[in-house]
Amino acid sequence: MCPVTLPNEYDQGLTNRKAIYKKYPQAIPGSFAIQKTDPAPCRLACPAHLNVQGYVQMVAQGKYEQALGIIMENLPLPGVLGRICPRPCEEACRRCEVDDPVAVRDLKRLAADQLDPREIPIHCDPKRVEKVAVIGSGPAGLAVAYHLARKGILSTIFEALPEPGGMLRVGIPDYRLPREILDREIEVITRLGVEIRTNTALGRDVTIDGLLKEEYQAVYLAMGAHQGMDLGIPGEDAQGVCQGVDFLREVNLKGSVKVGKRIAVIGGGNVAIDVSRSALRLGAEAVMIFYRRTRAEMPAWAEEIEAAETEGVRITYLSAPREVLMEDGQVKGLRCMRMELGEPDASGRRRPVPVPGSEYDIEIDQLITAIGQRPDLFALEGINGLHFSGWGTIEVDPMTWETGRKGVFAGGDLQTGPGVAIEAIAAGREAAESIVRYLDGREMVKGRNVPDKKSEYRPVPQDQPPQSRAHMPTIPAEARIRDFSEVEAGYDPETGQREANRCLNCGYCCECYQCVTACKAGAVTLETHAQRPETLTIKTGAVILAPGFQPFDPAGHTAYAYGRHPNVVTGMEFERFLSASGPTQGRLVRPSDGKPPAKIAWIQCVGSRDVHACDHGYCSSVCCMYAIKEAIIAKEHAGSDLECALFYMDMRTHGKDFEHYYNQARDVHGVRFIRSRVPAIDWTKGEHTLVLPYVDESNQIVREPFDMVVLSVGMEAVTADLAGKFDLALTEGKFAETPTFSPVSSSREGVYVCGAFSGPKDIPQSVIDAGSAAAEAGALLSEARNSMTTEKQVPREHNVSGERPRIGVFVCHCGINIGGVVDVPEVRDYAASLPYVEYVADNMYTCSQDTQETITKAIQENRLNRVVVAACTPKTHEPLFQETLVEAGLNKYLFEMTNIRNQDSWVHKDHRVLATQKAEDLVRMAVAKVALMEPLEDFPLEINQRALIIGGGIAGMTAAKSLAQQGYGVCLMERGPALGGQARNLYRTWKGEDIQKNLHTLISTVEANPRIDIRLNTEICDAEGFVGNFRTTLNSGDGGRETIEHGVTLVATGAGESTPDEYLYGKDPRVLTHTQLDQRFLARDPALKQVQSAVFIQCVGSREPGRPYCSRVCCTHSIESALHLKEINPDMQVFILYRDIRTYGEREYLYRQARMAGILFIPFSVEQKPQVSATEDGLKISVMDRLLGEEVVITADLLSLASAIVPPGDETLSKFFKLPVNENGFFVEAHAKLGPSEFATDGVFLCGMAHYPKPIDESVAQALAASSRAVTLLSRESILMSGMVAHVNPSLCSGCGVCVEVCPYSAPSMMSEGPFAHTAEINPVLCKGCGLCTASCRSGAINLKGFGEDQIMAMIEQS
């Protein structure tokens, strides 16, 4: 319904959305919002505040009735004002910034011409007894009567003239405003019950006192300004001299008037023009306007002047009458005088000054003066309480429109002097409000403040294409002067709609309230619309800032043609092209012609690592990975024929498993990786193909065509606003500055930052940051924990026992993920035919918030007691639906999910019919199973409030400190003799911080905390138990064993340095590993000063077949060390031999600093690694410089090897706690992106280098994150465990013990005593519900709740 179409930001502007919208289907909160700013400027510019944007949008949709409804909310005369309004709204129209204003007035007329405004329903309040007398039936009088009638107050309008309408009737000729239009619209008002008494004049037929005494409680004076002003020159009383207003009145009332042959009209306003054009129509031969200024100063409207000239009126500028020449009392001629413009007068217009001696005479036989009007105050003079201004107008209170006489109000031209109709109408509306308040005895002023003119509008789109304003058709000039038929013909609907669509929707929402009418749920109301931004003050102990980043806008990077060639897109836009919910529903197309592309290129580092085209010297960290991902997905979407090429400088795949992904992309998927920065994209207008110049590996310049180019745009800080408000220190890249040892603490105490706000980072790191910020805030606020919480109220569970199953089936489209392949409505209808199914529905996104409400309602209304959702995977979505069941009062286990996406639509894309059939099969099985489902009970489990942290390095200590700060006891165990881990070997962070100093501060903090129990020289020799209830046996160095109980376990066992077996390591004392070099730094080794030449070799043991991962920290570490060598001896020649420099994020600044310091970086390839030989002069290191294609020989005194970081390789921990490790020996987290600091095993958490190699700041962050994850358990005294566990029926158990053997979680055991001794029992806490025991039990004694034998058999029968 919403008429306002805007670009959809979620789709990067590639699709449109409405002003009322939901960001995307799964957005949280999952409801619609209305985008609004201040009311559009046109609306504010209108004296009557007509909702211009609203009715223009309605006209754009051809909804004329709704348009009139909006107009007539404020204005009873749409067709009249649609013709004669001077349209101040158009002056305010922001379309002027693009081309010309929207033709607002003409669109109003179009709406009024399409329908009869008399037919528009107008809501009126119940009729009241009070009556109001209105003097004058002009626009002010009509408006006051209209608005009073809508409030239930009927009035009588007294009109002195024989016809109603005031100046609208007698001041405007028919060719501008046909009388039937005015008649019809006055009837709009009289049909409401308003009476108009014509030929009834104030003072002559009625008096104010009389009216107030009789039946009227209030009087509104609106007699207008009908008295013409005299010229004040000799001869004005001659025959043939008349006032313009009198002339027009006569024409309008009688239809005709006698005119002369040669007529002079004096004046420059609309009246002068109206008089002249009317005179022509009445047969005058020559009509001449004399105006004393120039055309620029003329108050008449430009189009009126033009029309007059077109019709034959002659206008003489800078000429003023001096004397009327007469003969026998009859006008014979006019003596005029030339004028020139002098200084500006009070009105700002330049004052006309007579030119001496310039008098001249012209011959005329009629003179009509039109130099102004004023009210005729005859009837009002001497009336008690009324006051008048020096201009001859009545005085009123500017807010309430009250005169000095109680109960008497006034407005219109009587009060303002000659003005425009829309202002009189506005005045009438305001007076009506005052009169109602007066009659109610209410306060007159309160709440009536004039709204401030604000200027927060939708920005005018920079790429808004110009579109010329629609031309108003008119009848030909020669036909016009024959009679008084209307000159302007009005738009046809098609033209009008096109014109209306030029509106830029400055206020976003146009307040047409179509959504209010459309919303059957009553959710969108006028109150909803009235909501405004609110300022809330929240008292808080800590603030976490996570506003993210903004993608770099490459439009300024002109060489890349972004925004000029449609086939150049950003990475963010390309993501939308790949998305099933995106603008092309996931079909990969070339934007210029919609054809599938055959070749796509990615250009890396657009807006990153660039200090020239933009001020972004940093690396954005994520673009290499997202580009590789996009290339792989593109190939998956388009098939393997699609050629993908990625242009890069250094490939930065430094994250966990990223290097493997990169290798796969190259070796398995065939993505081409080309190490060359592309300087520009060459293109020709109209051509689809883009040409990329680059330098290949053999230093040849290649120009390669592509169908599409994706710019891998980087991240840009969004700190400016917030950083200013919070007074935060910023880094060189304008991100929030944080110290290495406190990586989420901003420079302001109590203000924590996370995500890309504090530097470019990927999802895992952002999630880790988020956990750390929560931990830091949690530590700060630990005393306030649980002090402001309320318990969630859930409805009482409905007892379903003994009820016949009543099943509801909900089939999900998942956008087009399922709906694009499976015929969802067919599956839905099929489900309805299944036994016990009482209710079926299909949903676009069953997981969306509003669908949860629909499901709850469906359960309650249809008394459903079992639910099936056919959608995606229960792994991610089952808990959501179970919660919905609970909300609806159902046991959460009376639910079954069947996966028709991952296991059907995704894998059977090309077999739509069969996929639909399979979906039906799956639904049938699910229905069969759920029918047999019984309610199960979750049971509570106590949580021991103590933590065991394994590993005393930086990660372990940080986690211990955080947990202790949050109030929990910690046992911190370390295998070695001292705390500190790898950090003990390190010298300085890349930010220049002293590692040893910070480490010692951390150690002493941990040692001093009474909640932390430190065990050195300690190993684990046994562990048992489960979440909340672990029992771990520790073995201290002296042989003492101790079993400790703890609720959570944190693994922070770290990693170490590998021992290189190449480059003469261990064979020549001049060859060191990088931590050995740090130890020399720590020892302040004086020998380093003597070194003349030092070489670093990177990737020693990393990124090689045996150890295919990147050790992440070595590039930065080597560069930092190289810089330190330069500090020790500035003349030292330092070389870093590398494969890709991976100084991600703001570490890139360090890389540049190193180059500027004279450190030479030499790239080599893994196929041609450096050769090292020992000679007496030094180490001879030769390397093939990949860029030059030349062999470089360096003689060095020192060689530092960036040896790989390797996990300890001890499997005991993994066995004790059943923790998975990957093929490289690092522990595997619960989820790479969303659960990086925890294990899939409940109650066990992960941090530091045990997870993956990482620098200190990231280790600290992950330790904090792990502790905050642990606190989610520790902060509760008990947790609920799943009821879906195995259970033994002892009377069937034969005691064979197979279950005990097969269970991976040690849940079953044999009972040794009691009536069922020697049979098995299962500890439900340990049981994970995997079903191994159930399947293995030969006696059929074990039943897995929720997967009962009957249920499985029912499914098989139905399959």
Added chain:
Amino acid sequence: MTGIDVSKADPYFVGEIMNQPGGDKIRACFSCRTCTASCPIAAINHTFNPARIIRMALYGLKQDLLKSDFIWFCSSCYACQERCPQGVSITEIMTLLKNMAIQAGYLPAGIKSQMDIIKGEGRIYPIDDFDNKKRGKAGLPPLPTSCEWVKELFQ
């Protein structure tokens, strides 16, 4: 060039470049080769390769560079400099290398003879009456046959 022995290179060469106008940021180069890919000369003559020249300078291969003829190929179109993401003034560096070459006495014969012609004639292509006659036929005004003021510039 066959192999680079760093110990035989001139470690002060980069410093010399950095001390001259436009040379200060040469070390910022991270070898992305944007300059080469932008270069219209490199596109037709692969012996001219700005990225390679910068790299040779960083290695201190002073003699190889100053004696080379390829540093003279630069047409000073500034495409490289305009696009260098690290803000290296590549075109300026090409100019200062040429200046250093002349100071060191390395001037390719072709460039030398061009210089002599300019010194003598004021322009590379001497205009004579024949040319002006042709220009006249094409409706173009005649050009002066001698450029004395250019000679003055060189003195």
